[in-house]
Amino acid sequence: MNHFKFRPTALVLCFAVSIAVHAQAAAEKPEAKAQRHIDTLAWLVGGVWTADATKLGPGMLRIETRYQWSDNSSYIRFTTHFVTTARELKNYDGNLFWNPTDQKLAAWYMDAGNSITQGPMAVDGDLWQIWFDGQDFEGKQASLRVQVARKSADLYTWTLAEKQGEDWKQLATLDYARK
Numbered sequence: 001m002n003h004f005k006f007r008p009t010a011l012v013l014c015f016a017v018s019i020a021v022h023a024q025a026a027a028e029k030p031e032a033k034a035q036r037h038i039d040t041l042a043w044l045v046g047g048v049w050t051a052d053a054t055k056l057g058p059g060m061l062r063i064e065t066r067y068q069w070s071d072n073s074s075y076i077r078f079t080t081h082f083v084t085t086a087r088e089l090k091n092y093d094g095n096l097f098w099n100p101t102d103q104k105l106a107a108w109y110m111d112a113g114n115s116i117t118q119g120p121m122a123v124d125g126d127l128w129q130i131w132f133d134g135q136d137f138e139g140k141q142a143s144l145r146v147q148v149a150r151k152s153a154d155l156y157t158w159t160l161a162e163k164q165g166e167d168w169k170q171l172a173t174l175d176y177a178r179k
Contacts, residue, residue, distance in 0.1 A: 065081075078096065
């Protein structure tokens with residue numbers, strides 16, 4: 001005597017669960033994702049990017065920036081810490097992301113004093129730029145631009161400039177190496 005009864009609803013449910021699990025697994029594999037605009041910055045992820053900051057002021061040692069993918073891999077999170085002889089200052093936390101409304105890459109971050117800075121970004125080969133309004137080194141509101149020039153897989157040059165008329169005046173430049 002056979003006690004097994006064929007139950008179509010159970011079979012359909014098992015099939016649906018199997019498809020959902022397979023689709024989730026495929027979505028989690030990097031090779032299954034289509035190329036996205038944010039992927040042009042994937043080279044930043046991993047390690048600690050460190051710049052010598054000893055020339056920026058007394059007691060300054062280095063600046064450390066870490067980049068990691070968000071939990072859903074749709075944007076890149078970053079943190080920037082200023083390491084001094086006295087302590088480590090956790091100054092900036094932010095995101096690099098694709099803004100679907102503007103159809104552009106963008107950056108958004110908050111400093112330790114709760115000021116929010118945001119602006120559009122552009123990537124052209126090994127040059128990444130961000131434009132935003134903020135305070136310059138004299139405390140004045142200014143139009144600013146950061147340029148990140150990738151030199152190798154583990155080295156980039158970071159340059160901050162202020163808009164003055166039609167030109168950009170360089171305010172600071174640092175070389176960051178991945179450790």
